Amino acid sequence: MTLSLDAPVIDGSTLDGADRPAPAAGPSLAERAAADGVRFLLATFTTLTGKPCAKLVPVTAADAFEADGVGFAGYAAGAMGQQPRDPDIVAVPDVRSYTPIPSVRPGLAIVHCDPHVEGRPYAYAPRVILRSMIDRARREGLELVAGAEIEYFLVHRASDGSLVPADARDDAARPCYDARGLTRMLDHLTTVSDVMAGLGWSPYASDHEDGNGQFKKNFLHADVLTTADRVVTLRYVIQVLAEQRGMTATFMPKPFSDRTGSGMHLHLSLWREGEALFPGTGDDPHGLGLSPTAYSFVAGLLEHAPALHALIAPTVNSYKRTGATTTASGATWAPRQASYGGNDRTHMVRVPDAHRVELRAGDGSANSYLAAAAALGAGLDGVQRGLDPGAPGTAAPHSLPRTLLDAVAALEASPVLRGVLDSVDPGAGVSDYYAELKREEFYDWHGAVSPWEIDRYLTAV
Structure with a gap:
């Protein structure tokens, strides 16, 4: 068996292009949230040191979040390979990771995200690294x-x-x-x-x-x-x-x-x-x-x-x-x-x-x-x-x-x-x-x- 070391891909999208992962089949974030009575989404990713970072996205903005992601100043987040001058990290939601947690806070759900920078999956993002190895x-x-x-x-x-x-x-x-x-x-x-x-x-x-x-x-x-x-x-x-x-x-x-x-x-x-x-x-x-x-x-x-x-x-x-x-x-x-x-x-x-x-x-x-x-x-x-x-x-x-x-x-x-x-x-x-x-x-x-x-x-x- 030979394990190829060719350019990695994530869900079929090459990392040397600006393509994003194909959207998940099934209900949208807004539809899932409405079904569960969720009012806010924690758009979450981790730094290289494991710190969970998030923004609180109201469900009224769920469609825009799913389409465009949500931006973070990467240097402020912590160990993400950025300096203050660098462009935003955009957390692109993986809809399949949507997880309502009403027992923690009523009306709250977590959505795990794949950080992107300038339209491309970000090489310093731990979740993106794991997805690369999976592929x-x-x-x-x-x-x-x-x-x-x-x-x-x-x-x-x-x-x-x-x-x-x-x-x-x-x-x-x-x-x-x-x-x-x-x-x-x-x-x-x-x-x-x-x-x-x-x-x-x-x-x-x-x-x-x-x-x-x-x-x-x-x-x-x-x-x-x-x-x-x-x-x-x-x-x-x-x-x-x-x-x-x-x-x-x-x-x-x-x-x-x-x-x-x-x-x-x-x-x-x-x-x-x-x-x-x-x-x-x-x-x-x-x-x-x-x-x-x-x-x-x-x-x-x-x-x-x-x-x-x-x-x-x-x-x-x-x-x-x-x-x-x-x-x-x-x-x-x-x-x-x-x-x-x-x-x-x-x-x-x-x-x-x-x-x-x-x-x-x-x-x-x-x-x-x-x-x-x-x-x-x-x-x-x-x-x-x-x-x-x-x-x-x-x-x-x-x-x-x-x-x-x-x-x-x-x-x-x-x-x-x-x-x-x-x-x-x-x-x-x-x-x-x-x-x-x-x-x-x-x-x-x-x-x-x-x-x-x-x-x-x-x-x-």
């Missing part, structure tokens, strides 16, 4: 299906500025799955689940995770773009509903040094024309029931693990999670090496069954579009080259990054992962921009004096 796979007849596990903490800020669990009674040494802690947060958890169920996402579990104040949401898998959109929507819903109850919901990877961090695990599978490609049908040299395609996909994730981390674990704080040696509960649940195995949560890639693989290295700070695009790019490279991951439990010869700076260096040395970021327009310099953005983030952190330094060095000499 790269489609040209080979492949489709990525994904599920996501969303972990987060519910916290308050104490008077001294420190974080404490929002539930003051959530103080057990091993709180995971605790029925009482779950019940005390029942109002928040059930409201979030009701929102997801009403949207047809088929939520199937909420649980108290391993850290005090930590919870998780599971919902049914879908095509990878839909799942990435749902992650953005769900984070927004969780945070707004938490604020309404006087709490802060944080997806920060490691808000507490002595407790488990929050991951964003991705469950991945490849399909062709409705047929699952991961279950094995013949000889299986590694005994996990996977096909050669699935093993090669896993091998791609493992081979590109260091560079992949720059996109799935993209903050300074991420490496407090992956580098943790212990927590109050006795386990970190974060991978420490690039390995894979069966139903074993210590591996970076877990194989719970023959239908999917679970990438466990991503965390709550990851931009869902970039994380999915990076995983797809790494896995497809493994398929293209027919890589073999070796025996289950065997660690790759390279180490995982210990800091964000290490991950950035690995990204800059990886043509495959740089190619993901540059997939919309190889000449736009997105990978260089992203690497510099993250390098400066590391140096900003490095330049701040921490309590650890005061404790360690104040009277050291």
